[in-house]
Amino acid sequence: MSDEAAPPASAADEPAGVDILVFRAEGSSLTLVGGEGRGAGWSGIVALQQNEEPGIERARRGSGPLRLDEAAPVRICGPYWSAHAAIVPVGAAHVVVFGSDQPLDRADVELQREAAELVAAAGEVPAAKLLADELEVVNAIRGLIEYRPVNVAETSRHIARQAARMLSCELGVVVVRRGERALTETYTHGWEAAVDAEALGDALLALVEAHPGGPQLEQDLTAIAANDGFGLAQGLVSRLILPIDEEGALAVLAVGHTEARPRGFTDLCQRIGGSLAEASRLLLAQAISREELAAERDRFARVARTDALTGLHNRNSWEEHLIAEQARLDRYQGACSVASVDIDDLKTTNDAAGHAAGDALIQAVADLLRGQTRATDHVARVGGDEFLVLLPETDEVGAETFVQRLASAALRWHGPTGAQPLAISIGTATARGADELAAAVAAADARMYAVKRGHAGSA
Incomplete structure (x- = not known):
């Protein structure tokens, strides 16, 4: 476990100032198509289901902006967290979300006017932005697979570090299960909490066994009352759990955002995480093969240098x-x-x-x-x-x-x-x-x- 220099910029980075997220309705879905701050950085990589966003539904049923003011950041919609926000419906096809660490002191009329102007200016996501997002996926995988596996522990640490850094998460965890034994490696960045790697590993394996079949995404762990060993009680506010092999039989990759920088996972973050988990399968298989070959070489070397009857040197x-x-x-x-x-x-x-x-x-x-x-x-x-x-x-x-x-x-x-x-x-x-x-x-x-x-x- 380590805490290193700031990770490279990625789709999950948190800009300063006011965030503006412009969503366009398409049936029951809402797609982020533009904005400012994280709205610009996340355009094209956040898609929401309206029936899973109570704040947006309340705003659309009301007659004006829905304001939210909390002492600490809470989830506003999708992966977006903020302490102060205003959700402004614009016609039947758009919703604009304003968010800031400071109270929004603008009047409702001013927010509605600015929201309408933003919707009018919003178009399709630029091709350059879409290309940059695709390149980010490629770079994440390249940074992972350029590593040459040494052993399972070092490879697991590399995977946890790469996933946490590329997704700007404070915590990355990899659990590798081999027979009855489980190896857990963790990576932290900008997070001072003590991490019990073994307990996190046991909790992750239990979660994968309880919910087999694919990734597990929780954008708001404050909504989960029970302590499942990898949630709010451990200082996390959101998490993404990704089996590295079929139903987690080989290993599990998990990343989490903490109370230090609360936010969730965009669609791009989820794609990057899934791609990293898929690429990690080969890396871990190579590391396991290397360890098994090394153990076999050591065994043959011991046999060649050991007297079979007494166990002494020969x-x-x-x-x-x-x-x-x-x-x-x-x-x-x-x-x-x-x-x-x-x-x-x-x-x-x-x-x-x-x-x-x-x-x-x-x-x-x-x-x-x-x-x-x-x-x-x-x-x-x-x-x-x-x-x-x-x-x-x-x-x-x-x-x-x-x-x-x-x-x-x-x-x-x-x-x-x-x-x-x-x-x-x-x-x-x-x-x-x-x-x-x-x-x-x-x-x-x-x-x-x-x-x-x-x-x-x-x-």
Whole structure:
């Protein structure tokens, strides 16, 4: 979640001063055809149903302008919010809406005269305006799809940010559902309220499941009494919820206007939102594929570097770590010790009790080594009963301490009833400065075999 510089100009931007919206009636619909302020910016991209606009219906039934004066902005009609407004019918075919943050102090007669002049001057929406609106849709999609998906979280944040910025919303949210898990990413602009991303994500998924099938537009959330988790109680005054995949099965995109700048969504905003949701489907699919491929590569890499029986590193991993530790030793001129560990008489156990018992003994030694080493140490099984331990920043004294600790743990080991004692042989060697670790490994092996010959089966 972030709060960045002001977004680029778009169809939802809020101009200063008095707004004048000129509507033309076409059957039961009202189309915004001109005006000033937002009336000019929104011309051609706002269409209303008269029976859904109680303020306009009241004005048309009355004998003069309908004035509305409130302490805070309220929805006047469609996406337009204002604290002070006058709705002026002009004949049977037009309605003019005046709106401002300040009270409208002009007389009714003056408003009616100006409204009539505006209607007379209003014509068809200029072709240049229609083209500019189409270009805005194209630019919104281009800004979205030029992004190269990295992972699902980053891609979701990009979608939420792009949608909020292009629609001049204070809040953008993307929820991605993958199996039983849901990832929610949010973007805010010019809004200081704390956002509970997880709660918003749960609420959006519940709304999509309760009302499947397409976009959900609420131009005035003050009219919804219940708290559905993504509304007035969260500081929103209007919202647009857009499933990114069929019935929101993959993801949901939602944007909202807040009390900080109350307004709704024009037809163009809804088109842009729908286009962004459609384009987001491919972006998220690519991001999910990238994550799945990366996870599969990581899994194969782990398998290639892990001993299947014990879960320890294997010889390939040992060689990689040996090279890296040699470089560190050459650079810092410190000390590094190597321990070679071998299980005594593993063949005897295999012959007497079977290979399952031998495998259990190998796993027991692996657990023993895990329990006696540090997070910075590197433990590998490099042969049937052979283990190597790399002990960075460990001198001869530290190596001897490790041997004593490991031998004591082996003596305390209690296997299953009837199991052979845990007998191991250990040899160590230390490399310093420019010494070769490979030589230390060979020396540790030689000392381990000398110990094995000397004690013949005791820890």
